[in-house]
Structures are given as C-alpha cells and as structure tokens.
Amino acid sequence: MPMLTPSAPSSASAVPAAGPADAVPPGLAKDLDQRRKGSANPLWKHRALYLMILPGIAYFLVFKYLPMGGLVIAFQNYLPFLGFTGSEWVGLDHFVRLFSEDTFFLLLRNTLVISALMLLFAFPMPIVLALLLNEVRTKVLKKTVQTIVYLPHFMSWVIIVSIFYVMLSIDGGSINNLIVAAGGEPVRFLTDPDWLRPMYVFQEIWRATGWGTIVYLAAITSVDEQLYEAAELDGAGRLRQTWHITLPAIRPAIIIMLILSIGDIMELGFEHMFLVMNSLNREVAEIFDTYVYTAGIQNGQLSYASAVGLFKGLVGLVLVMLANRLAKKFGEEGVY
Amino acid sequence: MRMTKAGPVVAATAAIALTLTACGGGDEADGSGEVSTKDxxxxxxxxxxxxxxxxxxxxxxxxxxxxxxxxxxxxxxxxxxxxxxxxxxxxxxxxxxxxxxxxxxxxxxxxxxxxxxxxxxxxxxxxxxxxxxxxxxxxxxxxxxxxxxxxxxxxVARYGVLVRQDWLDNLGLEVPHTIEDLTEVARAFSEDDPDGNGQDDTVGFYDRSESFLVGFRSLAGYFGAGQHFEVNDDGEVVPSFTTESFKEAMEWYRGIHEKGWMNEEFVTVQKQNQKDGIAQGKGGIVVSGLFEAKNFHEAALAADPASPMAWALINDMTYDDVDRRILTDTNGxxxxxxxxxxxxxxxxxxxxxxxxxxxxxxxxxxxxxxxxxxxxxxxxxxxxxxxxxxxxxxxxxxxxxxxxxxxxxxVTVFKTSNEYTNLANELMAQNADYVVVNPAQSLTSKTYDTQWSTIQQQVNDAYNQYMVGQIEMADFEAVVEGLRGQGLDQVIAEFTESYEKANG
Known part of the structure; x- marks a missing residue:
C-alpha cells in the first residue's frame, strides 16, 4: 500500500524556530547563525510579531480584564452615588442569599436542563448537516444549500422570535389555524411551560445549525482523498466511508467544539430567552442570564445581580477545565 | 501542529480587527458643557x-x-x-x-x-x-x-372604557354603563359576529401583557379596589391586590377569559401589537386612556380608508352597588x-x-x-x-x-376638529370628580423603596397564571401570603406607621 509522506516541506518551513539544522532551507541559515552568536534576545528578534499582537493584548486588558475590577460590587451593597469606595462592604452576603433562595435551584435546573437539551439535540445537528452536505456531488447545489442554511445566523433574535410569535400565537397564528382546521385543539406554544423548551431548542437549531457546519466542513476538506480511494477499492460504500473515514478525521474538531459548548453550559445567552419568556412560562424559562437582568437592571439590585453573574462565570470556568482534562485523558488535544 | 503554527498570525489579525472595531464604535457623546456658560x-x-x-x-x-x-x-x-x-x-x-x-x-x-x-x-x-x-x-x-x-x-384620571360603537349598532346593543352590561357586550362581540363577516374572528376585550398594571387594574377600580394601596377598616395601608374587591374583579375577568370573550394570549401582546390588533378589528373593548380612541380610529383608517370603526367613550362605568369611581393613571x-x-x-x-x-x-x-x-x-x-x-x-x-x-x-385645552379628542378632553375633565388616588404615594417606607419592584413582579406573574387557568385563587392567595415574609408585611407596617403620623 502506498504511503504519503507525513507533510509537505513547504508548510514546515513557515516558522523559523525548531527543526533539525539539516532541514533548514538556505534562506534561514543566516538567521540561525545570528542566534548562535546570542546577540539578539528573542523578544527583540520577533518584535514585528509582538508588535502585531500588542493591540490584541491591549484590547483584552482594557475591555475584558479592567472591567473585572467592577466585580467588587458583588461583595458590597453597591449604590451608584456612593461609588466603589463609599458603598457598604458586606462580604459574602449576596452569595449566601443566592444559595439560600428557592430561586437558585429553579435557575440552576432551568439552565442545566436547557443546556442538556442543547447538547443533546442542537450540538450534533451541524455535524449531521456537514456530513450530508459533504456527500452532495453537484457543486452548484451544494453551494446554494450552504448559503441558504447560513442565512438564519444573520437574523437577530428579535426577528426570529417575532416570526415565531406571528405563526404560533393562538389569537390568529397560522400554525394554530392549521391545527384547528385539521380538527385539533389549539396549542399554547407561546405560554405553555411544557412547550418552552422544545420551542427554544428548535429555534436555536434553526438559527445556528447552518452556521455551525462551517467548522466541520473545513475539517472535512482536510481529509486525505486517497483514504477514500483506498476504502472504495476495499469495497466500502458511502455510509461506511463516512463512518470510518470522515467522522474519525473530524473528531478533533468535534471534541474542541464540545469542550467549548460545555464551557457555555451556564451561558445560554440572554437575548433569546428574554424574548420568549413571559410570566406564564417563567418557571421553566428563567435562567441565570435573564435573572441577572431582571434582578440587576430592572429591579436595580446591582450587587446581587453581580454576585449571581460571578457565580455563573466561575461554574463555567470549572466546567471548561473539567471538559478539557477529560478530553486529554481520552487522548485528544483539548483547547489549551 | 498546523494549528499552533497558524495561531499567532490569526490571533494578531483578529486582535487588530477587534481593536479597529472598538475604536470605530467609540462613544463620542460629550457629557457636560462648561460651567455657567450653559447654552x-x-x-x-x-x-x-x-x-x-x-x-x-x-x-x-x-x-x-x-x-x-x-x-x-x-x-x-x-x-x-x-x-x-x-x-x-x-x-x-x-x-x-x-x-x-x-x-x-x-x-x-x-x-x-x-x-x-x-x-x-x-x-x-x-x-x-x-x-x-x-x-x-x-x-x-x-x-x-x-x-x-x-x-x-x-x-388626574384619563382612563375609561372604549367600545366599538359600530359593532354595538350592528348587534342592536346599547352603550354599556355597568360591568354587567359590559360583560354581555363582550359576549356578543365574541359570539354574535359583530363585524358581520360570517367568521368567528372577533373577541370582546383586547388586553395586553401589562394587564395587571394597566387595563385590569383600572377595571378592578370599578369593583372598589384601591389605587395600588388603600386604607382598610383597621386603619392599615394595604396593597389593593390583597383586598376582596380586587379578587372579585379577578374572578370576573378570569370568567371572561375562560369563555373566550377576550384575546386568549394577552400575556404575549405588547402595546404596539395591541394597537395593531384593535385597528384590524380583532377586539371591540379596550380599557385605556380615553384619548386613545382617536389613535385607534386613525390607525384603522390608515390601514383601510373604508373602515367603519367608530368608538363609544365611556367614563361612568359602575359595578353592582359600588359608587362611580375611577383610578388615577397619572398618580393623581x-x-x-x-x-x-x-x-x-x-x-x-x-x-x-x-x-x-x-x-x-x-x-x-x-x-x-x-x-x-x-x-x-x-x-x-x-x-x-x-x-x-x-x-x-x-x-x-x-x-x-x-x-x-x-x-x-x-396649560390650555385646544378645540380640535377631531370629535374623539374633544370628547375625550371633556370626559377626562369629568373624571376628576370621581378620582381615586393612592394614599401611600406621599408616605415613606424603606422596604417599599427597595423591595416593591420584586414583590409586584411576583404578584403580576401570579395574576397572569390565574387568568389563564394555570393556578387557582387559593394559589394566588398563597403567593401573596408567601410574599408577606419577603417584605410585604414590612411595607404595610411602615406605610401604616407613616400614615398614622401624617394623619395624627
């Protein structure tokens, strides 16, 4: 069986760092000579690269790390007019309140259940769709379908929820009109707590699946064509090829996406849920993100809301670390 | 391995892109002018x-x-x-x-x-x-x-009940002035095809998500409920949702909802949806500011210049033996x-x-x-x-x-060519003699200032759940009882104390 050489030499020479001396292309020899003399320190030597990353570092410092200082209000009774320095210091009071309120378990349950449903139903969708798209042989058809399934990603939740509202409403919504015309009872999609989760997950799938395929389609293009040829010679059909070649080949991509999704378990996002929530489905719809908003911004309990948000962030961090460790244990690369 | 090599370049590019975006979106709003030369x-x-x-x-x-x-x-x-x-x-x-x-x-x-x-x-x-x-x-x-x-x-009080006059005429009904008659009108508007198009596509009341604070609250006033708070026989200042009149109104309004005489999913209806629905002739009774009749009418005409819509403006709705009254919608x-x-x-x-x-x-x-x-x-x-x-x-x-x-x-009242505006101005002025204000408005309670938003939201939720039949009156009362430990009792105690101080 013919084997391919591990990697093309052109891609290996992109970065002038490691590698045995005999593999160094002639152009880099001078560079290496200089380094051997020890005249330049690496920071100065790669100043161009460091300079390029500087705006990025500045961005994260100013917009991500600096605002974290504001988290002190989670340990205070923060009042805007007294400021960070003047507000009363209350230690862990807000956390005690959070953990001792019934609301906490409600929030935790709702957040986890919806996240679990998302992982179970929404997460595999882009993989399935990417595999299906990969099998489409007509190039024009494939590109057209791809473009169409990307579209929902660019619609705001406001639009999507409004469209669903118009269709699902009991007071003259088209879906319910159909159900009634077919002799059924109207269904309270918008207000029945039992319908909230399916509706939420369905809307997420509708919006994100197409966009999610990009990562997997990119991963699939890197699969070596020769593997398919070889498999075909051995008599493997399309399904077998997908199962034994495509899927294992994109496994690292799947694992990374899974780790990232697990990190986001507590982070369902505020906008979508806020738009589909009303007082009739609140018991299953209230999640940490919406609660922070209601408590903090609407009811003005800034410190308490910060405590809730901080707790949520910490749980997310722990989850990412756990998932990453787990991935490494199973021999995958992980995200860091 | 390939990923790690491409890493720095991608990161740097992304970082630059992000920074550029951040700069571009910078806030240029300049807060204040200079001292003493304010122009x-x-x-x-x-x-x-x-x-x-x-x-x-x-x-x-x-x-x-x-x-x-x-x-x-x-x-x-x-x-x-x-x-x-x-x-x-x-x-x-x-x-x-x-x-x-x-x-x-x-x-x-x-x-x-x-x-x-x-x-x-x-x-x-x-x-x-x-x-x-x-x-x-x-x-x-x-x-x-x-x-x-x-x-x-x-x-002081701009609210009242708006009823589709043309629908009343189609059905040969009188303009209702009591809750009992209004109930019958709601039934007829839902069941007797008031717009004569042969389809079952109309209801009586057309309410929206803020029912508890806006539309229904005003209706409860006709039943005798106070404006947010009232002073009871024991001299206590209590929230109106704890009173019998309020619950009586809730039971009545739920009956309307149960029989399908109002829009069923009112909890999902926003203010603009409500206006649209009314303009499209989906409902014929609105509890709102009397001046809105003009706006509804014009919205309907904008959509269909041949719209037959006409409104009866009612400011003297009464219930049973309760005297004529109207809750203020403008805090007096x-x-x-x-x-x-x-x-x-x-x-x-x-x-x-x-x-x-x-x-x-x-x-x-x-x-x-x-x-x-x-x-x-x-x-x-x-x-x-x-x-x-x-x-x-x-x-x-x-x-x-x-x-x-x-x-x-x-400042002044303009005479306008719009009959609804003139009539609404006149009826709103009449309201002043029957207005009910909030006795707690000028009273002070620390707990009210910090907890009321939260308390009110929970009662609001319970009201909505009761309305659509998710819970029963006993459950609603249980929610209110539960709130007593979360500050409601303190609000009552503090307001009562403040009230006694103010009234000797």
Whole structure:
C-alpha cells in the first residue's frame, strides 16, 4: 500500500524556530547563525510579531480584564452615588442569599436542563448537516444549500422570535389555524411551560445549525482523498466511508467544539430567552442570564445581580477545565 | 501542529480587527458643557411612538428658537425606561435633564432620597409657570420631604372604557354603563359576529401583557379596589391586590377569559401589537386612556380608508352597588419628575438655566408646538380657533413624540376638529370628580423603596397564571401570603406607621 509522506516541506518551513539544522532551507541559515552568536534576545528578534499582537493584548486588558475590577460590587451593597469606595462592604452576603433562595435551584435546573437539551439535540445537528452536505456531488447545489442554511445566523433574535410569535400565537397564528382546521385543539406554544423548551431548542437549531457546519466542513476538506480511494477499492460504500473515514478525521474538531459548548453550559445567552419568556412560562424559562437582568437592571439590585453573574462565570470556568482534562485523558488535544 | 503554527498570525489579525472595531464604535457623546456658560440642554425622555423625530429639525428646532437653548433629545422607548434609567444611574451617565415617569421605580426613589438630584423647591418661586404648580401636586411629588424634580402635571384620571360603537349598532346593543352590561357586550362581540363577516374572528376585550398594571387594574377600580394601596377598616395601608374587591374583579375577568370573550394570549401582546390588533378589528373593548380612541380610529383608517370603526367613550362605568369611581393613571395628576442630576449640573447657575428651560416649555407657544405642531405644517386654525390636523402620519412622526414630555398638560385645552379628542378632553375633565388616588404615594417606607419592584413582579406573574387557568385563587392567595415574609408585611407596617403620623 502506498504511503504519503507525513507533510509537505513547504508548510514546515513557515516558522523559523525548531527543526533539525539539516532541514533548514538556505534562506534561514543566516538567521540561525545570528542566534548562535546570542546577540539578539528573542523578544527583540520577533518584535514585528509582538508588535502585531500588542493591540490584541491591549484590547483584552482594557475591555475584558479592567472591567473585572467592577466585580467588587458583588461583595458590597453597591449604590451608584456612593461609588466603589463609599458603598457598604458586606462580604459574602449576596452569595449566601443566592444559595439560600428557592430561586437558585429553579435557575440552576432551568439552565442545566436547557443546556442538556442543547447538547443533546442542537450540538450534533451541524455535524449531521456537514456530513450530508459533504456527500452532495453537484457543486452548484451544494453551494446554494450552504448559503441558504447560513442565512438564519444573520437574523437577530428579535426577528426570529417575532416570526415565531406571528405563526404560533393562538389569537390568529397560522400554525394554530392549521391545527384547528385539521380538527385539533389549539396549542399554547407561546405560554405553555411544557412547550418552552422544545420551542427554544428548535429555534436555536434553526438559527445556528447552518452556521455551525462551517467548522466541520473545513475539517472535512482536510481529509486525505486517497483514504477514500483506498476504502472504495476495499469495497466500502458511502455510509461506511463516512463512518470510518470522515467522522474519525473530524473528531478533533468535534471534541474542541464540545469542550467549548460545555464551557457555555451556564451561558445560554440572554437575548433569546428574554424574548420568549413571559410570566406564564417563567418557571421553566428563567435562567441565570435573564435573572441577572431582571434582578440587576430592572429591579436595580446591582450587587446581587453581580454576585449571581460571578457565580455563573466561575461554574463555567470549572466546567471548561473539567471538559478539557477529560478530553486529554481520552487522548485528544483539548483547547489549551 | 498546523494549528499552533497558524495561531499567532490569526490571533494578531483578529486582535487588530477587534481593536479597529472598538475604536470605530467609540462613544463620542460629550457629557457636560462648561460651567455657567450653559447654552444647551441634553434631555432624556420617554418615547411612546415607534420612531424618534428628526433631531435639530421641526418641533425641536422651534423649541430651541423659543427657549434660546440648544436641545439634544435622548429618546428612551417607554417600555424599556426602567432598565435604561437604572443603567444610566448606575454608570453615572445622566444628561442635564431626566424625565422620570415611573414613580415606583426602586432605583429612582433611592437615588432621589440619597440626593443624586437637585431639590428644586427653593427655586420654583422665581419662575412664572413653575411657581403656579398646585401645592397638592408638589406634595404628592415629594420623597422624604424633598422635591427632587419638577413634577409633570397631567389630567388626574384619563382612563375609561372604549367600545366599538359600530359593532354595538350592528348587534342592536346599547352603550354599556355597568360591568354587567359590559360583560354581555363582550359576549356578543365574541359570539354574535359583530363585524358581520360570517367568521368567528372577533373577541370582546383586547388586553395586553401589562394587564395587571394597566387595563385590569383600572377595571378592578370599578369593583372598589384601591389605587395600588388603600386604607382598610383597621386603619392599615394595604396593597389593593390583597383586598376582596380586587379578587372579585379577578374572578370576573378570569370568567371572561375562560369563555373566550377576550384575546386568549394577552400575556404575549405588547402595546404596539395591541394597537395593531384593535385597528384590524380583532377586539371591540379596550380599557385605556380615553384619548386613545382617536389613535385607534386613525390607525384603522390608515390601514383601510373604508373602515367603519367608530368608538363609544365611556367614563361612568359602575359595578353592582359600588359608587362611580375611577383610578388615577397619572398618580393623581403627578406624572413623574423632570429631574436634574447633581453630577451633570454642578452649579446653581446651571440649575437655573435648566429650570428656566422647563419653565419656558410651560408657556402656551411651546405647549402648542408639542401638542399640535407647527401651524401650516402640521395643523391649521379656522376662524373659530378650531385646530384641524393636516396630515396625521406627519403629526405622528414629528409631533406626537413630544406630547408626553410636556411639563404640564393643563396649560390650555385646544378645540380640535377631531370629535374623539374633544370628547375625550371633556370626559377626562369629568373624571376628576370621581378620582381615586393612592394614599401611600406621599408616605415613606424603606422596604417599599427597595423591595416593591420584586414583590409586584411576583404578584403580576401570579395574576397572569390565574387568568389563564394555570393556578387557582387559593394559589394566588398563597403567593401573596408567601410574599408577606419577603417584605410585604414590612411595607404595610411602615406605610401604616407613616400614615398614622401624617394623619395624627
């Protein structure tokens, strides 16, 4: 069986760092000579690269790390007019309140259940769709379908929820009109707590699946064509090829996406849920993100809301670390 | 391996892109002017219409000319005013002048009590219009004895019941004046095909998500419930949702919902949806401001010039043996505050500029501008001084947004060519004799200031759940009982104490 050489030499020479001396292309020899003399320190030597990353570092410092200082209000009774320095210091009071309120378990349950449903139903969708798209042989058809399934990603939740509202409403919504015309009872999609989760997950799938395929389609293009040829010679059909070649080949991509999704378990996002929530489905719809908003911004309990948000962030961090460790244990690369 | 090599380049590119975006989106709003040379005003106020009027043009330009000050309006959609104002208070990004129209907002009350806004009382006497604000209005605008903003002056009670007159005529029904008759009308509107199109596509009441605080609250008033709070026989100040009259009204209204005589999913209906639905003839009974009849009528005509819509305006609805009464929707004529933040306006000289601006807005000319618009552009006057609108959609776009920001709506009453407006003005004036106000409005309770938003939301949820049949009255009562331990009892105790102090 013919084997391919591990990697093309052109891609290996992109970065002038490691590698045995005999593999160094002639152009880099001078560079290496200089380094051997020890005249330049690496920071100065790669100043161009460091300079390029500087705006990025500045961005994260100013917009991500600096605002974290504001988290002190989670340990205070923060009042805007007294400021960070003047507000009363209350230690862990807000956390005690959070953990001792019934609301906490409600929030935790709702957040986890919806996240679990998302992982179970929404997460595999882009993989399935990417595999299906990969099998489409007509190039024009494939590109057209791809473009169409990307579209929902660019619609705001406001639009999507409004469209669903118009269709699902009991007071003259088209879906319910159909159900009634077919002799059924109207269904309270918008207000029945039992319908909230399916509706939420369905809307997420509708919006994100197409966009999610990009990562997997990119991963699939890197699969070596020769593997398919070889498999075909051995008599493997399309399904077998997908199962034994495509899927294992994109496994690292799947694992990374899974780790990232697990990190986001507590982070369902505020906008979508806020738009589909009303007082009739609140018991299953209230999640940490919406609660922070209601408590903090609407009811003005800034410190308490910060405590809730901080707790949520910490749980997310722990989850990412756990998932990453787990991935490494199973021999995958992980995200860091 | 390949990923790690491409890493730095990708990261750097992304970082640059992000930084560029961040710079591009930079906030250029410049907070304050220089001290003592103040020649412009930034004003954060509520927008009740779908779009904002053009800046530095039309009414705004005319107001600038009249007041001699530059004006920069910061329009906040009314539905999201609480979060916008809470956020502005928390981040100290307030303008020179803030309209605070939700007087129960906890954060606002705390901010006022802590002195974030100027106490304007000592200055009012120096201005021709501000000095004429009635003492009672000033009293009801005070918090802990301080007047932390110029009160908005509104008619004391603008609410009533609007019923489709053309539907009544089609069915041969009389205009209802009692809850009993209204119930029958709701039934007929739902079951007897009032629009005569042969389809079962109409209901009686057309309510929206704020039912508990707006539409239903007003209905409960007919049953005898108080305006948010009432003083019971034991001399306690209690929330009206704990009273028998309120629960009686709830039972009645749930019956309406159960029988399908109102829009079923009202909890998902927003204000604009409600207006659209009414304009499209989906429902024939609305509990709202009487002045809305004109707006509904015009919305219907805009959609279908041949619309037969006509409204009966009712301000004397009664129930059983309860005397005629109407709950105030404007806190007894006090529609909130025009507050001046100390963080922005730091000197007395600047404060006087802002107060002078408010004072001038209460003159007749700006009042006319903010009500009718510019003569010849938005309206014309006939020989009898009757105002008639030239083009309603232009008026809605350019003038109507300013209407709710008029510091006083009592400057004068215009005679207009619109019969609904004239009738509504007349009926709203009649309401004044029957108005029920909130006895707790000028009382103080620390717990109320910090907890009320939360308590009210939970009762609101329970009300909605009861209405659609998710829970029963016993469950609703249990929710209210549960709240007693979370501050409700304290609110009652503190208000009662404050009430006793105030009334000897």
């Amino acid at each position: 412009s005003i930034t004003w954060m106020t509520m927008l009740h219409t779908a779009t904002t009027p053009e800046a530095d043009a039309g009414i705004e330009a005319e107001l600038e000319k009249y007041t001699g000050l530059g004006i920069e309006m910061q329009w906040v959609p009314d539905a999201s005013k609480d979060e916008k104002i809470n956020a502005a208070l928390a981040s100290d990004s307030l303008p020179d002048l803030v309209s605070l129209t939700n007087i129960t907002n906890t954060t606002v009350r705390q901010a006022m009590a802590s002195g974030q806004f100027w106490d304007v009382q000592p200055y009012l006497a120096d201005y021709p219009n501000l000095s004429k604000i009635p003492e009672a209005t000033l009293e009801s605008a005070k918090i802990d004895g301080g007047l932390y903003g110029v009160p908005y002056q509104k008619p 004529g006090m529609g909130g505050w025009l507050a001046v933040p100390r963080s922005q306006i730091t000197t007395e000289a600047d404060l006087r500029v802002v107060l002078g601006f408010i004072d001038k807005l209460m003159d007749e000319e700006p009042f006319d501008l903010m009500t009718n618009g510019i003569e010849g552009v938005h309206y014309e006057l006939d020989a009898d001084g009757v105002v008639s609108m030239l083009d309603n959609s232009t008026w809605e776009q350019e003038v109507q947004p300013f209407g709710s920001s008029r510091p006083s709506e009592r």
